[in-house]
Amino acid sequence: xxxxxxxxxxxxxxxxxxxxxxxxxxxxxxxxxxxxxxxxxxxxxxxxxxxxxxxxxxxxxxxxxxxxxxxxxxxxxxxxxxxxxxxxxxxxxxxxxxxxxxxxxxxxxxxxxx
Amino acid sequence: xxxxxxxxxxxxxxxxxxxxxxxxxxxxxxxxxxxxxxxxxxxxxxxxxxxxxxxxxxxxxxxxxxxxxxxxxxxxxxxxxxxxxxxxxxxxxxxxxxxxxxxxxxxxxxxxxx
Numbered sequence: 001x002x003x004x005x006x007x008x009x010x011x012x013x014x015x016x017x018x019x020x021x022x023x024x025x026x027x028x029x030x031x032x033x034x035x036x037x038x039x040x041x042x043x044x045x046x047x048x049x050x051x052x053x054x055x056x057x058x059x060x061x062x063x064x065x066x067x068x069x070x071x072x073x074x075x076x077x078x079x080x081x082x083x084x085x086x087x088x089x090x091x092x093x094x095x096x097x098x099x100x101x102x103x104x105x106x107x108x109x110x111x112x113x114x
Numbered sequence: 115x116x117x118x119x120x121x122x123x124x125x126x127x128x129x130x131x132x133x134x135x136x137x138x139x140x141x142x143x144x145x146x147x148x149x150x151x152x153x154x155x156x157x158x159x160x161x162x163x164x165x166x167x168x169x170x171x172x173x174x175x176x177x178x179x180x181x182x183x184x185x186x187x188x189x190x191x192x193x194x195x196x197x198x199x200x201x202x203x204x205x206x207x208x209x210x211x212x213x214x215x216x217x218x219x220x221x222x223x224x225x226x227x228x
Contacts, residue, residue, distance in 0.1 A: 007194050008171060009192075024169070025197065027222055028143070029222060032169060057218065079123040079124075081138065082119045104171065106139070106146060108144040109141055
């Protein structure tokens with residue numbers, strides 16, 4: 001987890017092999033994380049399928065986010081935000097190859113345990 | 115409320131008299147809003163005192179956030195984030211006079227109704 005205060009653009013590994021997930025807030029009902037991508041994409045055929053909602057805000061770089069059933073990815077650039085409703089299958093088609101793509105993701109609406 | 119998808123830097127009134135609060139997500143347990151400040155500060159003697167937690171990320175501009183009991187405001191610039199725990203009294207001492215200060219605020223940890 002990153003510290004309770006800091007700068008969201010710091011401590012990003014520019015040459016990371018994998019996407020980097022850093023937790024900023026983990027509390028009941030909400031989880032905030034920073035995702036740093038450096039050219040990665042979701043593996044071929046892979047879809048994220050989450051039982052909770054995810055609100056994302058792209059802070060730097062750019063990315064293509066594809067929702068299942070749509071023919072072309074939505075291109076996200078700095079400042080673009082998007083709600084991914086629970087159960088809406090999606091994948092990251094591409095992220096910027098020239099600079100780190102920093103996402104803020106707020107996860108919420110978790111299904112309560114039975 | 116802003117739309118479910120958009121750009122967080124758009125539709126900011128540069129000459130607004132008051133701070134502008136725009137709701138991005140309102141769901142059970144979490145509320146995400148954009149706050150646009152154009153030089154405003156909290157009124158003299160006023161303290162925010164919230165029964166829930168607020169995580170803030172400064173996206174543009176700059177601001178001075180004072181916690182009660184601290185002698186100097188914390189200066190926030192682009193990319194700086196900060197957790198304001200429930201019950202931690204605070205105020206905005208100043209915001210940038212030359213460009214809009216855009217904050218992302220995630221409110222969570224609401225006290226459940228009795």
